[in-house]
Amino acid sequence: MSPLPGGSPIQTYLDALHRRLAPLREGLVAAYIPELAHADPAWFGIAIATVDGHLYSVGDTAQCATIQSISKPFVYGMALAEQGVERVLAKVGVEPTGEAFNSISLEPDTGRPLNPMINAGAIAVSAMIAGTDAADGERRIMAMFERYTGRTMAVDERVYASEARTGHRNRALAHLMRNFDIITGDPEPGLDLYFRQCSVLVDCRDLAIMGATLANDGVNPLTGARALAAPDVARVLAVMTSCGMYDFSGGWIYRVGMPAKSGVAGGIIAVLPGQMGIAVFSPPLDSRGNSVRGIRVCEEISADFALHLFHTPRATAASIIRSRSDGTELRSSRRRRRSERTRLRARGARVRLYELQGELNLGATESLVHDVLRERAAFEILILDLTRVVGLDQAAARLLSELAHDLQSHERTLLLPGGHHQPPLVHALAEVSSETGSPGPLRFTERDQALEWAEDQLLGRALQDPVTETPLIENDLCETLDANARDQLITIAERLDCVAGQVVYHPGDPADALFLIARGQFQIQSTASARIPLRCATLGPGLVFGDLPLATGRSRDHTVIALNDRAACWRIPYRAIAPELKVQLLASLATRLAERLTEGSGAGEPTPDGGDFEG
Amino acid sequence: MSPLPGGSPIQTYLDALHRRLAPLREGLVAAYIPELAHADPAWFGIAIATVDGHLYSVGDTAQCATIQSISKPFVYGMALAEQGVERVLAKVGVEPTGEAFNSISLEPDTGRPLNPMINAGAIAVSAMIAGTDAADGERRIMAMFERYTGRTMAVDERVYASEARTGHRNRALAHLMRNFDIITGDPEPGLDLYFRQCSVLVDCRDLAIMGATLANDGVNPLTGARALAAPDVARVLAVMTSCGMYDFSGGWIYRVGMPAKSGVAGGIIAVLPGQMGIAVFSPPLDSRGNSVRGIRVCEEISADFALHLFHTPRATAASIIRSRSDGTELRSSRRRRRSERTRLRARGARVRLYELQGELNLGATESLVHDVLRERAAFEILILDLTRVVGLDQAAARLLSELAHDLQSHERTLLLPGGHHQPPLVHALAEVSSETGSPGPLRFTERDQALEWAEDQLLGRALQDPVTETPLIENDLCETLDANARDQLITIAERLDCVAGQVVYHPGDPADALFLIARGQFQIQSTASARIPLRCATLGPGLVFGDLPLATGRSRDHTVIALNDRAACWRIPYRAIAPELKVQLLASLATRLAERLTEGSGAGEPTPDGGDFEG
Incomplete structure (x- = not known):
């Protein structure tokens, strides 16, 4: 007691x-x-x-x-x-x-x-x-x-x-x-x-x-x-x-x-x-x-x-939809190249995201489904984010599983991140078979993963592509550099080939280089605020990481690991960077940081995220 | 129909x-x-x-x-x-x-x-x-x-x-x-x-x-x-x-x-x-x-x-508390000087913030109040953020108003941002008189305002201080500069005295200077994502704004206005900045941006925020 x-x-x-x-x-x-x-x-x-x-x-x-x-x-x-x-x-x-x-x-x-x-x-x-x-x-x-x-x-x-x-x-x-x-x-x-x-x-x-x-x-x-x-x-x-x-x-x-x-x-x-x-x-x-x-x-x-059985107000339907948004406004924590971001902005409306909250009962879920079905022609992928839902009863589970069936038969994909925490939903969805090529509604436990998958679908490429290589000159960073700076970058770059799981650096390591990704994927993980490794961000070819200490002078505070065999990047040692290149690198870094802050102020919540710059 | x-x-x-x-x-x-x-x-x-x-x-x-x-x-x-x-x-x-x-x-x-x-x-x-x-x-x-x-x-x-x-x-x-x-x-x-x-x-x-x-x-x-x-x-x-x-x-x-x-x-x-x-x-x-x-x-x-009256699961008590945090982890959008941030980290535990969600009924609110009262000795200011609460019944309103009484009698302050949307609460709190010097629980409609007020209390100074002036050399920006760069900054600084409401720059203005605040407060407003002006951030003496275009080369996309008569700042024209000073300013900018991104990844949600750097 x-x-x-x-x-x-x-x-x-x-x-x-x-x-x-x-x-x-x-x-x-x-x-x-x-x-x-x-x-x-x-x-x-x-x-x-x-x-x-x-x-x-x-x-x-x-x-x-x-x-x-x-x-x-x-x-x-x-x-x-x-x-x-x-x-x-x-x-x-x-x-x-x-x-x-x-x-x-x-x-x-x-x-x-x-x-x-x-x-x-x-x-x-x-x-x-x-x-x-x-x-x-x-x-x-x-x-x-x-x-x-x-x-x-x-x-x-x-x-x-x-x-x-x-x-x-x-x-x-x-x-x-x-x-x-x-x-x-x-x-x-x-x-x-x-x-x-x-x-x-x-x-x-x-x-x-x-x-x-x-x-x-x-x-x-x-x-x-x-x-x-x-x-x-x-x-x-x-x-x-x-x-x-x-x-x-x-x-x-x-x-x-x-x-x-x-x-x-x-x-x-x-x-x-x-x-x-x-x-x-x-x-x-x-x-x-x-x-x-x-x-x-x-x-x-x-x-x-006011405890009378019929006095207590129940969740009203409208109150469960916290926000509606689409892929033009939202981004996963997967860092995208500038060109990819442009394509996502153009095609993003094909992904719809409803952020739900409170308790889903029959009435509230009916209202949600009504809303969704009216928009069915306009989207390919529907993400109903259930991570903030505190309760979901059998009636809601039944309607959502029938919605999954309906969307599947109309060649749409329904993703329900957070749904794995709701036993009635897990039970009801057990009957919705996952067809080849389309993930089941509960495949992604977190909204960020669901968004990332949806973005990949919009970009029309497979999640894993460890073979194609992006030349150094086509790295996003190079876009913002002038010709002289680019030449210098190419001169000082050192090739680093990795195998899956290989650590590029650990927290506490001295920061002495930045990295431009050529091939495969790298993941930035933080252990600062949690005991278990946190997925922070996944970076692919054409992106840069490890350049923040160029500004702060501090040592590394994240772990970076290669996710694929044959992943590769170019290492740019700080000590080899001439002053004029440094000004341009810092300006590029600040610009990217500012863009991320602006993106973070949209409808979504920031994902735990050390960024693509972190050291 | x-x-x-x-x-x-x-x-x-x-x-x-x-x-x-x-x-x-x-x-x-x-x-x-x-x-x-x-x-x-x-x-x-x-x-x-x-x-x-x-x-x-x-x-x-x-x-x-x-x-x-x-x-x-x-x-x-x-x-x-x-x-x-x-x-x-x-x-x-x-x-x-x-x-x-x-x-x-x-x-x-x-x-x-x-x-x-x-x-x-x-x-x-x-x-x-x-x-x-x-x-x-x-x-x-x-x-x-x-x-x-x-x-x-x-x-x-x-x-x-x-x-x-x-x-x-x-x-x-x-x-x-x-x-x-x-x-x-x-x-x-x-x-x-x-x-x-x-x-x-x-x-x-x-x-x-x-x-x-x-x-x-x-x-x-x-x-x-x-x-x-x-x-x-x-x-x-x-x-x-x-x-x-x-x-x-x-x-x-x-x-x-x-x-x-x-x-x-x-x-x-x-x-x-x-x-x-x-x-x-x-x-x-x-x-x-x-x-x-x-x-x-x-x-x-x-x-x-499963619609039987006694089958439907109700909100469980635990499910209404979305997060508990304190002032060591959270920040309002009021930009603080480095020294103030250090003090807030040290004293922040005196401010408690519970982020609530779902529906507050008697059982759930009892559980919340139980939790709060056990911690009463440890905090001075309690913020219960109700902005995500979708329903709050008469029983919950009554318990919260009695909690307000209890905390008042123990010289603690209760703030209920978002509470003004809950009629039963507004009604119940009408009886809680606001004592001199302490705001009523519903004084702040947004969490950010409540947090800012709480921070001001911790910092032990009045919200408005348009008289005291912070010398340029004590501006946060100068801390990160070496002696030569500081000297150059002082040489090129131009004094700008303002009256309340004076616009420093508008969106679309060419960006040609950054600003170091000497006295009073300045507000950065965005009109980009909304029709009505949005409160973005309030900045006081010792802080800097307008330095982002130094990195991006773009024109202004925010409005900055002075909030007080006698507000003043130093204007640093970009064209007068020498290359070595520019490197240090960019490094400082990137460091501050990265700090803000890291802060934003805590328990709180980012406030709509153009930052203290925006142009």
């Missing part, structure tokens, strides 16, 4: 809420189970547990009491997990009754209890779990609760004995269901298990953590243990939504708008999916059996933070 | 779904209203309308039929708007009944119908709307429907006459409620209005748009007209959730998990909040009065796209 930071606004809020509602004196402590009548009506605790495992609490949150009906959704979830949905639905429905918790509420013809939150339904569920070995059923139930709370649980034997002795109405319900064969065999073991599950001792913090576990899709946020599979969590929350608060369920969802469950010992548990569990403990109950302070606390929290 | 793009995966999906379910022959066309029995059991349409106003449809979506019970939630919403929640709740409850749509279902003691989705409740609601002038009530109801559909609506007089003639049970319900004074005065006008509202003609596309209007928080996505206030939309959706599908409501929320409403003419409307409305029309009904194909369609869409 992380320590609570001072001044937490949630703690401050809960403290004030507790102070304000503690004087509330309405309601009566439950007396129908004699042992419950001993509860102190002044007990009042509120606890909130978040899906990040933060716990906030105020008041009597360490006071234990029996869980009572709050056990019902958890045991129901366990039955779903053990027996499967259809077998459970055959025995117990999921319809609200509009009647009290201890009503008969069996379907007239089948005897099936209307839902598992009323006593009849819960007893039928416990009977399913008891099966032929009630003791084993109890062990499984206790283990289940322990996964939710993360601690050892115990039964209050006095309350259990009291309830078992006086539970005539529940016994009648069990026998009535035996009559309809909803319960088969002796109804006593299931009934007894029901009394025992209701007598499990919990405190308010336990309840909050149990709620947070449901909010966290079934995984206990403190222990990391899975208590229930996600699809069953959705079912449990649905039943809590329609039937959780007895015959106040409709009013609860109208006013508070969260799945919840109450118990006659005075507990209420409410779940804010994806965010937190809220628990209140205060024994005095209203006429429907719900804790009076518990309802007030949840009503106020819901109103103060 | 936007044209449908070819190959839309949603259209393709709906086409296939319609093909697959059209052969389904179960169910019977409603016969209890004689006129309804004329419906063709083969009619089958599906329509989806998105909150962006896109419409997808397949099958008989232009076939009109009477709206029947689907009118109930819309008329209920209208009653909430006209009479207020409490008056409506006094007459009609919000509890599910577990019984059929035409059940009596009145509270035994008060005669209050349990909810407005059963006939009794809907009749009571219509009676409230009829009031003393039923004709006016009908006009208001028709106008209300027209806000939802965006077109003129009409009543099917034959169905109305048939229903009015044979509606004995509904007439009995009305008189029973008259007996309990739930309906006061003559029950006939309210009952008649109910029959008329049920006989309004709609097609499947209308229903989808009505659903999309609810999904869009009450605003019709096609017309932009508001049909219902957002808080009442939440109430209508809550009642649809608990009671919308007659005595299948619990099963519906369990299996489909969306607020919905069905009608006996064969329509079903389902709402995916924030995303879309789904409508199905197919007359054959099951034993509970719900369209058989309608239920199947919604079950399949929900399963195929």
Whole structure:
């Protein structure tokens, strides 16, 4: 449990809420189970547990009491997990009754209890779990609760004995269901298990953590243990939504708008999916059996933070598209020759890039796809950059995979950098076969790689070309030099032939030369800001590197390696550079640096990049 | 209505779904209203309308039929708007009944119908709307429907006459409620209005748009007209959730998990909040009065796209923090002198910057606040950059405003650039008073401005200092020059005194000098990429500008203006620069450019920036 930071606004809020509602004196402590009548009506605790495992609490949150009906959704979830949905639905429905918790509420013809939150339904569920070995059923139930709370649980034997002795109405319900064969065999073991599950001792913090576990899709946020599979969590929350608060369920969802469950010992548990569990403990109950302070606390929290299920604004479609751009504005970190840059500017509109953000759901993705399809005739390559997307659900994954199919059939290429982080998308795209010559949508994990590939397509040449050689005189650098300077450069150049992986220089090496690439590719890597080597930039024939120290006088701070066998460059030793050539080299260097700064200010983000000049 | 793009995966999906379910022959066309029995059991349409106003449809979506019970939630919403929640709740409850749509279902003691989705409740609601002038009530109801559909609506007089003639049970319900004074005065006008509202003609596309209007928080996505206030939309959706599908409501929320409403003419409307409305029309009904194909369609869409209310993953807390950094890594676009940069690196940890993204809700913001408060002792200024946040709800706004209070009371400053785009935050922060000397959290609209202010605080000097002069010899540029070069620079420097707003040069001007700032501030503005002048960089004493053309030979492409009266600089004409000084100036220029590129590769995004060198 992380320590609570001072001044937490949630703690401050809960403290004030507790102070304000503690004087509330309405309601009566439950007396129908004699042992419950001993509860102190002044007990009042509120606890909130978040899906990040933060716990906030105020008041009597360490006071234990029996869980009572709050056990019902958890045991129901366990039955779903053990027996499967259809077998459970055959025995117990999921319809609200509009009647009290201890009503008969069996379907007239089948005897099936209307839902598992009323006593009849819960007893039928416990009977399913008891099966032929009630003791084993109890062990499984206790283990289940322990996964939710993360601690050892115990039964209050006095309350259990009291309830078992006086539970005539529940016994009648069990026998009535035996009559309809909803319960088969002796109804006593299931009934007894029901009394025992209701007598499990919990405190308010336990309840909050149990709620947070449901909010966290079934995984206990403190222990990391899975208590229930996600699809069953959705079912449990649905039943809590329609039937959780007895015959106040409709009013609860109208006013508070969260799945919840109450118990006659005075507990209420409410779940804010994806965010937190809220628990209140205060024994005095209203006429429907719900804790009076518990309802007030949840009503106020819901109103103060606008937490109603249908209040919370969702991602709007427009908000997921952060930017639209094309290849005329964007560049990969692959350094291109001046002539190539000119061609990319001319043809760049054939590459479209959408930078997406936030959460992709059905509505937002539909809007995106709508937008894309209208432009389909105008592009060859579509890059949807998902690296800033924080969530992508099954519906979004499905639409994107169908978009991939559609674009493939129209001879367009879809690339989804960042998509490999989104499991639903990886799953959905597994079916999109990669055709020869076209990469699959997830081939590139980073936008920069996708852009580089797209640029190569536009330039109409293969990614790797280690054979063709660019004469020194055609190097970009030479374009900016006058005839005398060029002649001098040729005179002092020394040939350097490399094999793949060969290091040209390391960080810390003294800088004594610049390099003009003749053939193959060289990569500049930085280790300055990260432990692992970072891809900085890939440079090909006609480009220059290692000339920055000519200006700074510093030693190397990058690694440069050759990427291909037969890669080659010309080495220009600094000491051989005459003053007039130096002026021209420095002017060229400054011009290229300034161009890169200007390019970097476009729609894109700079890639970690030491540049083509770095030493 | 936007044209449908070819190959839309949603259209393709709906086409296939319609093909697959059209052969389904179960169910019977409603016969209890004689006129309804004329419906063709083969009619089958599906329509989806998105909150962006896109419409997808397949099958008989232009076939009109009477709206029947689907009118109930819309008329209920209208009653909430006209009479207020409490008056409506006094007459009609919000509890599910577990019984059929035409059940009596009145509270035994008060005669209050349990909810407005059963006939009794809907009749009571219509009676409230009829009031003393039923004709006016009908006009208001028709106008209300027209806000939802965006077109003129009409009543099917034959169905109305048939229903009015044979509606004995509904007439009995009305008189029973008259007996309990739930309906006061003559029950006939309210009952008649109910029959008329049920006989309004709609097609499947209308229903989808009505659903999309609810999904869009009450605003019709096609017309932009508001049909219902957002808080009442939440109430209508809550009642649809608990009671919308007659005595299948619990099963519906369990299996489909969306607020919905069905009608006996064969329509079903389902709402995916924030995303879309789904409508199905197919007359054959099951034993509970719900369209058989309608239920199947919604079950399949929900399963195929995982749309269940409790399935959809929400923003997790961790996902909203895009990056954490501090002033040692980040820089505003305000150019700083070398000595200032050294001081910022040393003291920068006193400024913290969190870059946030996605949607801020209670859970995510709690996690953020938790994180921040643990670090509170370590910073003086906290910048939460909200410019990438796509949504921020009331709960998040409340926590952030309480964080602002807490930090203020601990003498820390909270800045929320981008927060001015989030109405709930603007509202919540209106109460956080700005103390003297400390800016309010929303004072800066852009992160760069907030960072600049924070840097100024760290440097311990006022933003504006037009008096102190930095000698030429102390200009950053001189640090990198040798003694001879410095002497030459001083010899050729010409003094330039400015007044506030004075333009030093314009884009297109020939570049013939560089400038060393002596006093006051100068701003470099770009108009290249935008119509409106863009703040590029602010430069103060000791910095240099206008030296890039020394390398490129190009003319000016920025505007530079003086920001203060008494601002001053030294002008260094290019033509007076000797070759050895030129080498050193170019080396200095290249070094500064390279430093800026390296700085730009940190956690931050580059600001639109022509730099301190630009010509």
